Amino acid sequence: MGILYVIEHVNLVLLGGGNDYFPDNMTNIFIKKASLDFLKTLAKHNEREWFNGHKDLYTAAHDNMIDFAGALLGEMNKHDQIETASGKSSLHRIYKDVRFSKEKAPYNIEWSGSFKRATKKLRGGYYFRIAPGSSFVAGGFWGPAAADLQRIRHDMDANYKDWDKMLGSKALVNTFGQMLGAQVASAPRGYTKDHPAIHLLRYKQYLLKHDFTEEEVLSPGFAKLASDTFKKMRPFLDHMSEVLTTDANGLEL
16 A cells, blocks of 8 residues: 555554543543544534534544544554554544545545554555444555556466465455455456456555444444454565565565
8 A cells, every 4th residue: 555545545652632642541542422423413514614613523523533543553553563653643634635626525524544564674554444334444555656566466477376375364354355456457568368367467456444333433442453453464464565575586675
């Protein structure tokens, strides 16, 4: 992912509630129902006049999400190395850039954020989206650079059985289903339509996604649940990282 973005800005060790810090007890951090209710109301009144008149509701909900993102970041740093500096900095803005969009509603109606893995050897990113009826975590490679895309396809060409085994593992399939992402319509340049790995080679994004119910999102243990779900992506992310940091002979780039 250059998000997940599924995700285009498909990019969570401090926590902020106005200031960045770690809370004394992360187990007490959870997403409040009011933070989802704010989004439901915003969807009905997606206009600047209403938003400016209810800034206090936004601020309370936003602070809650900063706390949640910080708790999630703390959980994730137990099993991965995350470069993103704080929960607050992981969050995406609620304000939309509508300059080049036909949709002129000025505000996003979801809370979302992304985390970048640290060091050149740990590739890929994590993304989370919290919204009424549409909450999920995702991870992978949203917009691989041309050289990375070429390297991935070269490895799929040579080692597609290894890819099928990794993507078809019971643990991965049970949590995420199949790999998602945009694909070319036919075959990428340099490959034939009947290539035995064409089902892999068509991809130009490489993403995993897991949905959550509203009950799960509002549960006290959701930060750990989301982190544990991200952790289950590791075989996929680590496989991709190895491919992208070594040459065709397995030597470090």
